[in-house]
Amino acid sequence: MAFAAPNETYSGKVFEVTIGADKTAVFGGENVLPFHSFEGNAPHRPVIAYEVQDVPPEDWPETVKKVYEGVSNDPVTWAKYCQDTLNAQAIALRLVGTHPDRENRSPEDAAKTVKDVLAAINVPLIILGSNQIEKDSAVLVSVSEAAKGKNCIIGKAQEGNYKTIAAAAMANNHKLIAMSELDINLSKQLNILITQMGFDKERLITDPMCSALGYGLEYTYSVMERIRLAALTQNDTTMQPPMLADVGMYVWKIKETQASETDLPQWGSLAERGITWEAVTAGSLLMSGAELLIMRHPEAAKAVEKFIDELM
Amino acid sequence: MALTGVEIFKLLPKTNCKKCGHPTCLAFAMKLAQRQASLDACPDVSEEAKKVLGEASAPPIRSIALGSGDKAVKMGEENVLFRHEKRFVNPCAFAVEVKDSMSDDEINNTVDGVLNSEIDRVGQKLRIDAILVSNASNDAGRFEGVVKAIASKAPAVPLIIATGNPAAAEAAVKAVADKKPLLYGADESNADAMANIAKTHKIPLGVTAKGLDALTALTEKIKGLGVEDMVIDPGARTAKEIIEANTYIRRAAIKKNFKALGYPVITLAQRDDKMVEALIAVLGVTKYSSIVVLSSIEKWKNLALFTLRQNIYTDPQVPMQVEQKVYKIGEATPESPLTITTNFSLTYFIVSGEIENSKVPTRLAVMDCEGLSVLTAWAAGKFTASKIAQFIQESGIENEISHKELIIPGYVAILSGAIEDKLPGWKVTVGPREANALPAFLKSR
Numbered sequence: 096m097a098f099a100a101p102n103e104t105y106s107g108k109v110f111e112v113t114i115g116a117d118k119t120a121v122f123g124g125e126n127v128l129p130f131h132s133f134e135g136n137a138p139h140r141p142v143i144a145y146e147v148q149d150v151p152p153e154d155w156p157e158t159v160k161k162v163y164e165g166v167s168n169d170p171v172t173w174a175k176y177c178q179d180t181l182n183a184q185a186i187a188l189r190l191v192g193t194h195p196d197r198e199n200r201s202p203e204d205a206a207k208t209v210k211d212v213l214a215a216i217n218v219p220l221i222i223l224g225s226n227q228i229e230k231d232s233a234v235l236v237s238v239s240e241a242a243k244g245k246n247c248i249i250g251k252a253q254e255g256n257y258k259t260i261a262a263a264a265m266a267n268n269h270k271l272i273a274m275s276e277l278d279i280n281l282s283k284q285l286n287i288l289i290t291q292m293g294f295d296k297e298r299l300i301t302d303p304m305c306s307a308l309g310y311g312l313e314y315t316y317s318v319m320e321r322i323r324l325a326a327l328t329q330n331d332t333t334m335q336p337p338m339l340a341d342v343g344m345y346v347w348k349i350k351e352t353q354a355s356e357t358d359l360p361q362w363g364s365l366a367e368r369g370i371t372w373e374a375v376t377a378g379s380l381l382m383s384g385a386e387l388l389i390m391r392h393p394e395a396a397k398a399v400e401k402f403i404d405e406l407m
Numbered sequence: 408m409a410l411t412g413v414e415i416f417k418l419l420p421k422t423n424c425k426k427c428g429h430p431t432c433l434a435f436a437m438k439l440a441q442r443q444a445s446l447d448a449c450p451d452v453s454e455e456a457k458k459v460l461g462e463a464s465a466p467p468i469r470s471i472a473l474g475s476g477d478k479a480v481k482m483g484e485e486n487v488l489f490r491h492e493k494r495f496v497n498p499c500a501f502a503v504e505v506k507d508s509m510s511d512d513e514i515n516n517t518v519d520g521v522l523n524s525e526i527d528r529v530g531q532k533l534r535i536d537a538i539l540v541s542n543a544s545n546d547a548g549r550f551e552g553v554v555k556a557i558a559s560k561a562p563a564v565p566l567i568i569a570t571g572n573p574a575a576a577e578a579a580v581k582a583v584a585d586k587k588p589l590l591y592g593a594d595e596s597n598a599d600a601m602a603n604i605a606k607t608h609k610i611p612l613g614v615t616a617k618g619l620d621a622l623t624a625l626t627e628k629i630k631g632l633g634v635e636d637m638v639i640d641p642g643a644r645t646a647k648e649i650i651e652a653n654t655y656i657r658r659a660a661i662k663k664n665f666k667a668l669g670y671p672v673i674t675l676a677q678r679d680d681k682m683v684e685a686l687i688a689v690l691g692v693t694k695y696s697s698i699v700v701l702s703s704i705e706k707w708k709n710l711a712l713f714t715l716r717q718n719i720y721t722d723p724q725v726p727m728q729v730e731q732k733v734y735k736i737g738e739a740t741p742e743s744p745l746t747i748t749t750n751f752s753l754t755y756f757i758v759s760g761e762i763e764n765s766k767v768p769t770r771l772a773v774m775d776c777e778g779l780s781v782l783t784a785w786a787a788g789k790f791t792a793s794k795i796a797q798f799i800q801e802s803g804i805e806n807e808i809s810h811k812e813l814i815i816p817g818y819v820a821i822l823s824g825a826i827e828d829k830l831p832g833w834k835v836t837v838g839p840r841e842a843n844a845l846p847a848f849l850k851s852r
């Protein structure tokens with residue numbers, strides 16, 4: 096019997112999202128499963144944003160902390176380094192210093208940091224809170240205003256605070272990350288709630304919550320895959336925003352990126368292990384449908400770029 | 408194509424004798440169509456029917472063993488395209504390439520690396536599964552010598568004999584035939600000779616062709632020559648080619664029951680850049696390869712790939728659980744704090760990770776709640792005051808620690824009084840609701 100290519104045709108399509116004001120980045124837009132350009136359209140590469148923080152990364156493991164030695168004590172220098180030296184296509188500024196258990200910086204401080212960073216770079220900016228529900232609703236409102244007109248991504252809106260954050264992102268013309276915890280139905284519900292406020296669904300980015308390799312990766316992987324199948328095969332428009340994998344934050348806190356080779360000789364070189372862990376986590380989530388990745392180690396990001404080169 | 412119940416019925420004796428345990432041949436046929444019965448149950452079925460039905464009811468991807476004995480690896484038998492539908496069945500094998508042009512020292516080092524690659528992770532033993540020996544020297548004598556040397560140094564490790572030269576293949580296979588190596592090398596130019604070797608030694612044959620049309624023609628030809636067990640290589644080398652070919656092969660086999668491509672797939676992932684090699688292996692693990700061939704087996708790369716394979720091949724229907732016990736995190740002393748959570752593995756991973764981040768040595772009591780998270784387990788009546796009290800008492804933890812304070816998750820703050828009532832002399836402290844607040848909580852105590 097002769098082989099006949101078993102192509103699928105899909106009824107749905109992922110929304111195409113453009114971010115940034117000077118230089119822009121575009122992702123999404125495909126009407127096929129990840130990298131299935133052999134049976135449809137996959138017009139854009141996934142985008143990797145380099146993570147910087149408003150406070151020095153003292154809690155990052157040595158492997159990734161030392162890459163940014165000398166630049167990471169100031170978010171502006173750090174962001175410029177990522178853009179100019181590492182060639183980052185986008186920057187993700189995490190305002191972790193606003194967390195009440197950390198430096199507890201005020202929303203006004205955060206707004207100033209955002210303005211300074213925006214003045215120094217021309218690539219798109221993703222602005223993230225500290226993942227503290229109450230504090231984020233104040234901080235993200237203030238930074239949305241500060242970044243008005245810059246077409247940023249604001250995040251993350253969650254069930255407990257989406258109203259204020261979505262309203263601020265809408266008023267200031269930004270894109271918005273909607274995050275829920277590893278459940279396709281919760282994710283769908285949050286997207287619906289946000290769009291019911293009048294927020295354009297084509298300006299959303301879904302974050303189904305990331306997990307590191309070995310620490311629940313398969314949950315994120317399958318939730319993403321199911322969201323993407325719902326978007327494409329059922330033409331479910333509430334599931335058609337592109338997806339985010341916030342990789343670095345989850346990877347660089349687990350044991351495999353911190354335990355020394357002396358303690359665990361079976362695990363091999365710590366530096367390469369950590370970088371591989373981030374690259375493999377990111378690579379897997381590309382296979383399940385992520386179009387936007389936030390990463391920390393430039394070598395991991397560069398390996399993933401080469402992987403994308405080969406896939407496109 | 409899978410046969411319908413009526414099509415199967417036409418092949419049965421139609422005597423309704425009930426020996427199969429079903430009231431009629433038709434009822435039995437319906438069960439066969441749903442794969443809920445086995446044809447063996449009918450004693451009177453004809454040889455002709457057996458042949459037709461056997462082919463139609465075989466798993467869409469043929470089951471093939473790589474190697475023999477304890478460390479043999481099962482391949483194939485997959486039923487789905489996406490892991491959330493049903494568990495992926497046979498985890499892909501990782502093989503490392505040894506070129507016979509390498510020096511004996513280099514070869515020995517690599518084989519040692521394979522023998523020492525085993526790692527225990529979450530209760531499973533994971534290792535580099537196989538060695539692919541390639542005839543890069545083009546010298547048949549050298550090839551045979553290297554194959555023999557590896558087989559004697561690593562007798563249990565499955566071998567893949569990689570050459571397109573039938574004379575070199577014959578000599579090497581003959582030397583290790585009892586180990587049931589995979590002979591990887593049949594192509595359009597040598598198919599007859601290679602099929603003959605595989606048939607003579609009863610070993611599986613790796614079949615390679617550029618593109619799926621050519622591959623289909625070739626596997627059909629080789630099957631016609633009497634070789635049933637094949638592993639296929641569609642000639643895909645770049646990531647783009649691999650995802651396309653592997654997706655088409657898996658779909659054709661599962662959705663169309665297309666037998667000519669219903670075999671395990673071998674993927675060559677070797678790259679000069681080791682990080683990129685790891686990522687090509689990610690593609691193989693997630694997208695349908697049964698053998699992924701690597702150029703090197705650094706421990707750090709192995710650990711990441713083993714972990715990924717384990718993650719992707721877990722059963723999505725069974726919530727992952729960890730063992731019920733009191734875990735020590737960091738160098739916990741009798742004075743260290745004692746916390747409790749449920750045995751949903753994700754809960755455990757997140758909570759233990761955050762405790763590790765806090766750098767505060769702590770005991771974490773993990774209670775069996777059938778793999779539910781804290782809130783769900785509480786709502787389902789599995790994480791209640793009396794069950795917690797009973798678990799703490801039976802764990803014997805009282806003898807190991809110098810205090811009687813238990814930190815419970817903030818989500819079940821409501822239980823604190825009731826636990827204190829049931830655990831006389833204990834103090835219950837309410838911890839944070841979310842794990843990410845644990846480091847600050849533990850550090851501030």
Ligand code: SF4
Nearest residue numbers: 423424425427432449
């Ligand atoms: S045993 Fe065979 S012949 Fe008898 S009823 Fe069952 S299927 Fe029919």
